[in-house]
Amino acid sequence: MGLTRLIANRIAFGLITLIVITLLISLALEALPGDFAEQRLGQSATPETIAAIRAQLGLNEPILVRYWQWLSNFLQGDMGISLSNSRPVSELLATRLGNTLFLAGASAIVAVPLALFLGILAALYRESLLDKLISTSTLAAISLPEFFIGYILVALFAVNWQIFPAISSISDNMTLGEKIYASLLPIATLTFVIVAHMMRMTRAAIINLMQSPFIEMATLKGLKRGRIVVHHALPNALSPIINVIVLNLAYLVVGVVVVEVVFIYPGLGLLMVDSVTSRDLPIVQACILIFGATYISLNMLADILSIISNPRLRHPR
Amino acid sequence: MGEPILKIRNLQIEGFADEQWKPIVNGIDIDLNRGEVLGLIGESGAGKSTIGIATMGYCRPGCRFVGGTIEFDGVRVDELTSAQIREVRGVGISYVAQSAAASFNPAHRLIDQYVETPVQHGVLKFQQAAKNARAMYATLDLPDPDNIGKRFPHQVSGGQLQRAMVAMAMSCEPDLIIFDEPTTALDVTTQIEVLAAIKDIVHRFNTAAIYITHDLAVVVQLADRIMVLRYGDLVEESKTHEILNNPKEDYTRDLLAVRTFRKNSEDLVSGPVPLIDINNLHASYGGEIKVLEDINLSVEKGRTVAIVGESGSGKSTLARAMTGLLPPSQGTVKYSGIELPKSYKERTKDQLRQMQMIYQMPDVALNPRQKLREVIGRPLGFYFGIDGGERDRRVKELLEMIELPTNYIDRFTPELSGGQKQRVCIARALAAQPAVIICDEVTSALDQLVAEEILKLLDRLQKELEMTYLFITHDLATVKAIADEIVVMLRGRIVESGLKDEVLTPPHHEYTELLLSSVPEMDPHWLDRLLESRATVN
Numbered sequence: 001m002g003l004t005r006l007i008a009n010r011i012a013f014g015l016i017t018l019i020v021i022t023l024l025i026s027l028a029l030e031a032l033p034g035d036f037a038e039q040r041l042g043q044s045a046t047p048e049t050i051a052a053i054r055a056q057l058g059l060n061e062p063i064l065v066r067y068w069q070w071l072s073n074f075l076q077g078d079m080g081i082s083l084s085n086s087r088p089v090s091e092l093l094a095t096r097l098g099n100t101l102f103l104a105g106a107s108a109i110v111a112v113p114l115a116l117f118l119g120i121l122a123a124l125y126r127e128s129l130l131d132k133l134i135s136t137s138t139l140a141a142i143s144l145p146e147f148f149i150g151y152i153l154v155a156l157f158a159v160n161w162q163i164f165p166a167i168s169s170i171s172d173n174m175t176l177g178e179k180i181y182a183s184l185l186p187i188a189t190l191t192f193v194i195v196a197h198m199m200r201m202t203r204a205a206i207i208n209l210m211q212s213p214f215i216e217m218a219t220l221k222g223l224k225r226g227r228i229v230v231h232h233a234l235p236n237a238l239s240p241i242i243n244v245i246v247l248n249l250a251y252l253v254v255g256v257v258v259v260e261v262v263f264i265y266p267g268l269g270l271l272m273v274d275s276v277t278s279r280d281l282p283i284v285q286a287c288i289l290i291f292g293a294t295y296i297s298l299n300m301l302a303d304i305l306s307i308i309s310n311p312r313l314r315h316p317r
Numbered sequence: 318m319g320e321p322i323l324k325i326r327n328l329q330i331e332g333f334a335d336e337q338w339k340p341i342v343n344g345i346d347i348d349l350n351r352g353e354v355l356g357l358i359g360e361s362g363a364g365k366s367t368i369g370i371a372t373m374g375y376c377r378p379g380c381r382f383v384g385g386t387i388e389f390d391g392v393r394v395d396e397l398t399s400a401q402i403r404e405v406r407g408v409g410i411s412y413v414a415q416s417a418a419a420s421f422n423p424a425h426r427l428i429d430q431y432v433e434t435p436v437q438h439g440v441l442k443f444q445q446a447a448k449n450a451r452a453m454y455a456t457l458d459l460p461d462p463d464n465i466g467k468r469f470p471h472q473v474s475g476g477q478l479q480r481a482m483v484a485m486a487m488s489c490e491p492d493l494i495i496f497d498e499p500t501t502a503l504d505v506t507t508q509i510e511v512l513a514a515i516k517d518i519v520h521r522f523n524t525a526a527i528y529i530t531h532d533l534a535v536v537v538q539l540a541d542r543i544m545v546l547r548y549g550d551l552v553e554e555s556k557t558h559e560i561l562n563n564p565k566e567d568y569t570r571d572l573l574a575v576r577t578f579r580k581n582s583e584d585l586v587s588g589p590v591p592l593i594d595i596n597n598l599h600a601s602y603g604g605e606i607k608v609l610e611d612i613n614l615s616v617e618k619g620r621t622v623a624i625v626g627e628s629g630s631g632k633s634t635l636a637r638a639m640t641g642l643l644p645p646s647q648g649t650v651k652y653s654g655i656e657l658p659k660s661y662k663e664r665t666k667d668q669l670r671q672m673q674m675i676y677q678m679p680d681v682a683l684n685p686r687q688k689l690r691e692v693i694g695r696p697l698g699f700y701f702g703i704d705g706g707e708r709d710r711r712v713k714e715l716l717e718m719i720e721l722p723t724n725y726i727d728r729f730t731p732e733l734s735g736g737q738k739q740r741v742c743i744a745r746a747l748a749a750q751p752a753v754i755i756c757d758e759v760t761s762a763l764d765q766l767v768a769e770e771i772l773k774l775l776d777r778l779q780k781e782l783e784m785t786y787l788f789i790t791h792d793l794a795t796v797k798a799i800a801d802e803i804v805v806m807l808r809g810r811i812v813e814s815g816l817k818d819e820v821l822t823p824p825h826h827e828y829t830e831l832l833l834s835s836v837p838e839m840d841p842h843w844l845d846r847l848l849e850s851r852a853t854v855n
Contacts, residue, residue: 213419214421217412217420220370222402222403223403223433223437235424236423311469312469
């Protein structure tokens with residue numbers, strides 16, 4: 001199958017998946033006890049006020065009717081209005097999405113080179129103390145849930161030593177340096193979580209290739225071990241490594257939810273969690289769409305890159 | 318002559334297998350002079366590759382040096398540090414492997430892999446090394462030598478790639494090259510070009526070489542001296558003509574006598590209807606790549622029809638099309654005059670039963686987690702519904718038929734040797750009581766002496782059971798041994814067919830001629846004569 005056809009296919013399936021996800025989310029939110037009106041009014045609710053808000057916002061319509069309305073508006077480019085504060089959803093999302101991408105991007109810039117470096121190092125000195133140290137510590141990091149790592153970092157660096165802030169509040173009028181300083185702990189948390197995966201895949205892919213006849217040939221050409229690993233094994237290991245890197249990038253954007261909540265970081269994840277609590281359906285739908293689209297497109301990118309990384313396909317006969 | 322370039326004394330190497338260290342090379346001595354070519358010959362497990370790469374101070378994973386000394390150019394290789402040994406590898410001694418396709422890095426261009434050795438060792442600058450590469454490609458008669466280096470390994474043919482590897486081994490003009498079965502994976506016609514290239518290079522640069530192979534006819538073309546090895550021991554060592562004319566050991570005589578088996582193909586009678594009749598058969602992969610075109614072939618009962626051709630000629634595809642694994646796009650396959658459905662899925666159990674296959678690699682064709690009882694018993698259960706004690710009895714009968722002890726019924730397949738495994742594959746095919754067995758390169762992965770035993774077994778079974786064989790092979794020696802009829806295939810078409818004697822006696826089709834003349838003979842001057850005669854023709 002040609003690459004273009006593959007991409008077209010994957011995009012079509014991706015769009016269908018996205019629509020199914022939004023439908024599921026609508027149904028799930030509906031299944032939760034309470035609706036927006038009850039959550040909003042809380043203790044002060046009387047049956048009359050609840051009925052009034054429901055009528056005003058059209059919450060009395062069946063969920064499928066409301067979903068259909070949302071979908072047809074969305075397809076015309078209108079993401080709707082937040083139930084909570086009556087502002088357009090697109091406006092609310094813009095800054096939050098920027099913050100989340102900043103956090104994910106900064107983590108990726110640290111984590112990807114670090115993982116590759118550690119993976120190559122572990123493969124190069126396989127079965128040595130260094131290899132075992134790297135493998136064990138990354139394995140330990142991956143075994144702990146990210147919120148736990150986050151709280152440990154807070155306990156050590158914010159409470160105990162008071163070096164970094166425990167709450168990562170950032171805003172548009174901060175400089176880049178201030179932003180990085182404020183979000184250092186969440187970046188560290190995310191890095192801990194994703195380095196292990198990428199590092200272990202790099203190590204495994206290289207070691208797997210070290211059995212190949214062309215590696216034996218490189219050895220018998222009298223090359224240094226470092227050159228054999230980096231120049232001969234790594235380029236052929238790229239396909240699985242790229243795959244795991246891109247999947248981890250997808251995880252960064254999506255998995256950021258928990259970390260944002262831990263550090264009260266004003267990103268998309270925190271917005272979504274708050275909106276679920278207040279049953280603010282338009283915002284939840286929009287967040288889910290962004291997360292879903294990111295995940296699907298990064299997965300597609302992983303497939304495309306691993307196809308392209310094969311020299312046989314890049315340089316046909 | 319002076320001091321030998323390579324002096325090995327009492328070399329001992331062990332390999333780790335079945336949870337213990339076992340000797341694989343037992344005290345071998347080698348003396349090799351500058352410019353001399355030494356042939357190492359033996360069957361698999363003789364330790365010849367292990368000795369070859371040991372000269373470079375290298376042991377494959379799972380092997381270890383135990384004792385002995387290796388002296389190259391006055392330096393004790395076995396005593397060097399790993400940094401010092403790197404300076405010998407590629408510069409003093411270089412290596413040519415069996416499969417160039419696997420030994421070239423798929424991610425880098427040919428010329429980059431060529432210049433890597435001299436540049437990394439600081440022998441030459443990149444520009445000079447690249448210039449040498451182009452000159453060397455020209456010397457080895459590679460097409461477009463100025464640009465072929467810019468290609469990736471998968472972009473050149475198998476024979477060209479093998480020659481590019483020979484060129485790469487010459488990049489630092491080493492004193493010694495180890496050739497480890499460099500032509501074994503090639504077709505006979507391609508083998509010639511690589512052999513000629515190696516011979517030319519070794520003479521031109523007066524390079525010493527160790528040439529490792531299992532094929533005596535190949536090594537006599539190149540070697541000044543031959544060492545015959547078996548199970549890590551030296552059997553016999555002499556000048557090449559001595560080995561050929563006056564072998565001292567029985568084992569050497571066995572190796573020389575290999576392929577003397579000839580099937581007795583007299584009194585061939587034709588039935589009223591051929592057992593298999595193929596008409597106007599076409600097949601393709603994915604409807605685009607045509608692999609078979611207009612195949613017409615009929616096979617009489619009780620005969621052996623050999624299908625010969627190089628890799629890519631479509632001979633295995635023909636077997637797949639006949640058995641319905643690859644439904645043909647056009648044409649018919651008749652069995653006893655009745656047309657078979659195109660796909661195996663539409664054929665009845667009885668139709669399926671009549672055609673069985675045996676494959677090239679018995680290791681891969683047998684489930685390693687099954688005992689012979691299940692392997693051979695499965696077709697009995699599937700086709701005839703036989704099980705329990707009756708099945709065991711039949712399995713034992715079949716084991717006797719293929720000359721294996723009946724108590725092997727409780728063995729797992731990995732406990733058997735390569736030849737025994739191929740026997741089990743034969744028994745499995747026989748269990749279905751087929752009319753035809755398609756043998757796809759069944760002896761190619763086996764050592765020659767073992768292969769000969771398998772051919773004899775197949776011949777005996779044919780006589781006893783009136784079996785019909787379709788024998789797919791690229792090996793003309795096998796064809797001469799067992800065929801009644803020969804079909805020569807080239808690029809998906811049949812170029813010549815007929816009774817064995819007709820096809821093998823001139824005049825041939827020009828491709829048949831090429832194939833026949835390319836089979837190495839046990840004559841040290843065969844290659845030179847052949848190249849000479851081909852040069853005068855062209």
